[in-house]
Amino acid sequence: MDAITSFDFSILNFIQENYRCVFLDVFLGFISRAGEAGIIWIIFSVIMLFFKKTRTAGFIALLSMGAGYFFGDIIIKHIVNRPRPFTVDSELNMFRNTALLIEEPNSSSFPSGHSLVAAAFATTLLIKQRTFGLIAIPLALIMMFSRLYNYVHYPTDVLCGAVFGVATAFLIVFIVKKTPLESKLESIGSREKQ
Numbered sequence: 001m002d003a004i005t006s007f008d009f010s011i012l013n014f015i016q017e018n019y020r021c022v023f024l025d026v027f028l029g030f031i032s033r034a035g036e037a038g039i040i041w042i043i044f045s046v047i048m049l050f051f052k053k054t055r056t057a058g059f060i061a062l063l064s065m066g067a068g069y070f071f072g073d074i075i076i077k078h079i080v081n082r083p084r085p086f087t088v089d090s091e092l093n094m095f096r097n098t099a100l101l102i103e104e105p106n107s108s109s110f111p112s113g114h115s116l117v118a119a120a121f122a123t124t125l126l127i128k129q130r131t132f133g134l135i136a137i138p139l140a141l142i143m144m145f146s147r148l149y150n151y152v153h154y155p156t157d158v159l160c161g162a163v164f165g166v167a168t169a170f171l172i173v174f175i176v177k178k179t180p181l182e183s184k185l186e187s188i189g190s191r192e193k194q
Contacts, residue, residue, distance in 0.1 A: 112161035119165025
């Protein structure tokens with residue numbers, strides 16, 4: 001575990017030493033705040049519900065994010081209970097005496113909920129609406145990077161959050177496909193066409 005923590009801090013500190021600037025402070029601070037409670041992805045998904053071409057993808061994205069949030073934030077975070085990097089009193093932590101750019105999260109660190117929800121959203125879109133998925137992936141990656149830049153997650157938190165998000169999306173897409181739900185959602189669009 002010490003080796004993993006050392007590796008994590010080496011990446012976090014590399015980002016701070018090489019990429020910290022006023023523009024990214026503002027931009028990535030905004031991005032992290034936009035991802036609180038998955039709000040930006042929820043807004044995109046709800047908007048998608050209003051268009052027949054994207055309705056199914058929007059609905060499945062909401063299910064994927066909800067399942068991911070329950071699995072990651074409600075269950076795993078409480079089991080693992082890993083402290084946030086900025087709270088760790090260690091010589092490896094170059095940020096321990098510096099104010100954060102964003103409000104201090106009050107939950108534990110593993111996995112990154114922002115990364116999990118962003119990955120679930122982007123993966124669902126990539127499966128169900130490829131064009132939108134190709135746009136969502138870089139947005140999700142920026143969200144994930146913002147959590148490292150803002151020193152509120154370890155790289156392993158973000159990586160595992162992303163893996164959980166991708167797995168959750170595939171699972172929910174598979175489950176929905178095996179039920180009458182997907183065909184019912186698609187038939188709503190077909191009835192509107194007539």
